[in-house]
Amino acid sequence: MRLYLWNNLDDRKVLKTKCKPVEKFDDKLKETVLEMRQRCGEYRGYAIAANQLGLDTQIIVIKIPQKGSKKKAKKGLRYILINPVIVKSSEEVIPWKESCLSFPQRSRWIDRPKKIEVEYKDEEGKTCILCADDLLSRIIQHEIEHLNGEVFINRPETKGV
8 A cells, every 4th residue: 555645646536536435344454454554654644544545445544642652653542433424513613734644745724623523433343433622523524534535625724823
């Protein structure tokens, strides 16, 4: 698996395509998730969506390091979200300067809901609910947009803080 970049026209087609839901929760899925986790760490991102690695499937891997942690692999927040759907979002929005692995050296201020509730499947196919706020909320929203073939540079830019 390699990272798909917006400035490559062939890669752009993949990044603009809505991903298909996962239907089989088997060993192949677990292998895919493991490789996505490895690539997320390799590219030093907080998260990665499957289509950023050329996969046509609804999987998000999130790895947020714990502040001040020297052992980056052992500490922090880790989530695997399969077929995620935002079911609730707060009216309160916050601006944040976003960047993306598929858009090297590009960032922009974007308003997003401060809090969300997302329904997803885990690696076993069990339905889960996650309530997220602040950074985690923003990451999930950004990555779900990827799975829907949408990218952050197409969102209106705000002034920031």
